[in-house]
Amino acid sequence: MPGSSRMPVSLRNSFALQKGRSSSQLLSLNVDLFRNVVFFLFLLRWTRKGLLKLKGRGLFGTFADAYMSLRKSAYGLFLRAPGVRSQVQKQVSEAITKLQAKLVPSGPGIVRYLALPKEGWSEETVMKELDALATMDHTRWEDGYVSGAVYHGGDQLMKMQTEAFGKFTVANPLHPDVFPGVRKMEAEIVAMVLAMFNAPLGAAGVTTSGGTESILMACLSARQKARAERGVTEPEMILPETAHTAFRKAGEYFGIKCHLVACPAPNYQGSISAISRLINSNTILLVGSAPNFPHGIIDDISALSKLALKRRIPLHVDCCLGSFLVPFLEKAGFETELFDFRLKGVTSISCDTHKYGFAPKGNSTILYRTTSLRAYQYFISPDWSGGVYASPSIAGSRPGALIAGCWASLMQVGETGYINSCNQIVGATKKITEAIQTKPGLCSDLEVIGKPIVSVVAFTSNTLDTYDIADAMSAKGWHLNSLQNPPAIHVAVTLPIVKVWEKLVADLEAVVEGEKEKERVRIVEGKGAKGKAVGDSAALYGVAGSLPNKSVVVELASGFLDTLYKA
Numbered sequence: 001m002p003g004s005s006r007m008p009v010s011l012r013n014s015f016a017l018q019k020g021r022s023s024s025q026l027l028s029l030n031v032d033l034f035r036n037v038v039f040f041l042f043l044l045r046w047t048r049k050g051l052l053k054l055k056g057r058g059l060f061g062t063f064a065d066a067y068m069s070l071r072k073s074a075y076g077l078f079l080r081a082p083g084v085r086s087q088v089q090k091q092v093s094e095a096i097t098k099l100q101a102k103l104v105p106s107g108p109g110i111v112r113y114l115a116l117p118k119e120g121w122s123e124e125t126v127m128k129e130l131d132a133l134a135t136m137d138h139t140r141w142e143d144g145y146v147s148g149a150v151y152h153g154g155d156q157l158m159k160m161q162t163e164a165f166g167k168f169t170v171a172n173p174l175h176p177d178v179f180p181g182v183r184k185m186e187a188e189i190v191a192m193v194l195a196m197f198n199a200p201l202g203a204a205g206v207t208t209s210g211g212t213e214s215i216l217m218a219c220l221s222a223r224q225k226a227r228a229e230r231g232v233t234e235p236e237m238i239l240p241e242t243a244h245t246a247f248r249k250a251g252e253y254f255g256i257k258c259h260l261v262a263c264p265a266p267n268y269q270g271s272i273s274a275i276s277r278l279i280n281s282n283t284i285l286l287v288g289s290a291p292n293f294p295h296g297i298i299d300d301i302s303a304l305s306k307l308a309l310k311r312r313i314p315l316h317v318d319c320c321l322g323s324f325l326v327p328f329l330e331k332a333g334f335e336t337e338l339f340d341f342r343l344k345g346v347t348s349i350s351c352d353t354h355k356y357g358f359a360p361k362g363n364s365t366i367l368y369r370t371t372s373l374r375a376y377q378y379f380i381s382p383d384w385s386g387g388v389y390a391s392p393s394i395a396g397s398r399p400g401a402l403i404a405g406c407w408a409s410l411m412q413v414g415e416t417g418y419i420n421s422c423n424q425i426v427g428a429t430k431k432i433t434e435a436i437q438t439k440p441g442l443c444s445d446l447e448v449i450g451k452p453i454v455s456v457v458a459f460t461s462n463t464l465d466t467y468d469i470a471d472a473m474s475a476k477g478w479h480l481n482s483l484q485n486p487p488a489i490h491v492a493v494t495l496p497i498v499k500v501w502e503k504l505v506a507d508l509e510a511v512v513e514g515e516k517e518k519e520r521v522r523i524v525e526g527k528g529a530k531g532k533a534v535g536d537s538a539a540l541y542g543v544a545g546s547l548p549n550k551s552v553v554v555e556l557a558s559g560f561l562d563t564l565y566k567a
């Protein structure tokens with residue numbers, strides 16, 4: 001380069017220096033700019049988050065949330081303080097030991113099998129042991145003492161299901177060419193359930209292992225759709241707080257933020273205005289239940305559908321519990337509301353065949369308005385060394401026997417059978433509801449939550465401790481469900497309960513009278529607090545549940561799960 005070689009050294013040096021300074025200046029300028037941009041983006045992101053929060057929850061709600069979260073952390077710190085920590089730990093392990101003593105049988109008569117028998121047993125020995133296992137001391141579901149849990153369609157139906165199992169024990173729908181009959185039955189089950197829910201042409205569905213898997217799949221499909229079509233990377237969904245907790249599970253598994261919406265008295269439905277305020281560009285799914293598990297209330301699905309259409313967001317209706325009752329309410333002569341695909345905004349519905357469909361446990365369906373919505377839940381792996389792999393839902397291999405059991409149940413009960421059982425189950429629920437609302441021994445102390453029109457009735461008490469009532473009912477052999485926020489008890493009526501609903505009401509009257517008597521004694525003797533030992537429900541929900549930070553409850557529940565696998 002001729003020009004530069006002629007340049008005087010001093011000049012050259014100063015030039016080099018200048019060049020160095022200017023490039024370092026430029027660099028520092030760039031760093032500054034970069035820093036400002038990052039800071040600005042950061043600010044923008046948090047401002048946007050803050051504004052969305054303010055819009056979604058209002059000024060008061062935002063402060064209330066902040067206060068609650070502060071209380072939780074403060075209480076968490078308190079729980080970890082040296083003396084407190086060891087005390088809490090001691091109580092938790094005591095409670096878990098008690099639980100184990102109750103759930104895991106022990107004693108001289110009990111033989112535990114912790115390794116494979118060296119030689120296989122004879123059929124006779126296996127059968128004898130199975131008989132003993134089936135008749136272990138238990139809450140009498142056979143006599144109708146259990147709320148929900150056992151959705152039982154009668155002995156004859158159970159016998160036939162067992163035979164259906166026998167014919168298909170090795171069948172696996174993962175291999176449709178090997179088991180064509182199973183594929184056919186599975187497709188037909190979906191078609192029948194779609195028809196029950198008035199699905200439009202082009203609707204589609206999948207069978208799953210239960211309501212939880214159906215709900216997980218609906219949330220996954222909505223998340224994938226929003227990601228593919230709108231580029232949503234921080235998905236959110238909006239749930240009435242009474243929606244089944246499987247939605248929160250989906251939130252945890254699939255990284256979807258859950259907004260919970262209050263379900264205020266007197267109708268206890270998810271508040272539409274609160275839901276509407278929470279919708280933003282990250283919203284991937286709205287949810288309603290028909291009916292919900294805690295109170296048996298059907299959300300305002302018509303209003304939700306309108307909102308979903310207006311804001312162009314998918315709407316899932318959870319009919320896991322409503323299953324084979326809600327579609328038949330009208331034909332069974334009861335009042336009903338619109339909740340299915342006839343509402344244009346409803347894009348997916350979960351319906352459990354293993355609840356009021358009376359199919360064997362392990363069966364549910366998830367229905368979509370379109371096949372493309374269904375495709376968003378598929379898992380397809382085109383390049384696996386094990387071959388091209390495609391499965392519709394979470395499971396890989398699936399029990400063909402269950403499909404046969406389910407198909408056989410639907411075919412044998414038939415529409416008339418389901419209308420008939422709807423008649424009995426909803427009829428008994430209405431009688432229990434009416435008894436609580438009108439019987440002199442009940443109506444002054446108990447209050448039914450909302451206006452249930454399906455199979456669940458929940459009630460609470462303003463005068464007595466609801467959990468003491470639950471424990472006293474347990475002592476009489478009943479297994480009812482305790483609820484929280486607000487404290488309440490519910491009965492999910494099943495066919496076995498239909499036969500004993502009058503005894504249920506009579507026992508409830510006796511229990512309420514007994515609790516009132518205790519209350520009178522307490523007042524006469526001038527005792528403020530309860531002196532007596534508290535029962536299981538009262539301990540869990542009354543004592544542990546009232547704490548601001550539920551980490552103790554979490555530890556207890558985790559201990560409970562460990563107990564399930566103690567041989």
Ligand SMILES: *Cc1c(COP(=O)(O)O)cnc(C)c1O
Pocket residue numbers: 210211212213244246289291292293318320321322352364
């Ligand atoms: C039972 C139930 C579910 C979940 O069903 P699982 O079969 O227990 O997984 C979902 N939603 C409602 C309203 C239910 O009652």
Ligand SMILES: *[C@@H]1O[C@H](CO)[C@@H](O)[C@H](O)[C@H]1NC(C)=O
Pocket residue numbers: 072073074075076077079080549550551
């Ligand atoms: C609740 O308490 C636990 C245990 O002290 C703590 O780990 C947790 O962070 C607390 N939760 C919240 C939300 O602050």
Ligand SMILES: *[C@@H]1O[C@H](CO)[C@@H](O)[C@H](O)[C@H]1NC(C)=O
Pocket residue numbers: 186189207208209210353362363364365395397398399400402403406407
């Ligand atoms: C029943 O559940 C099993 C999984 O446990 C699943 O493979 C099957 O598809 C389900 N069938 C029906 C009919 O719901």
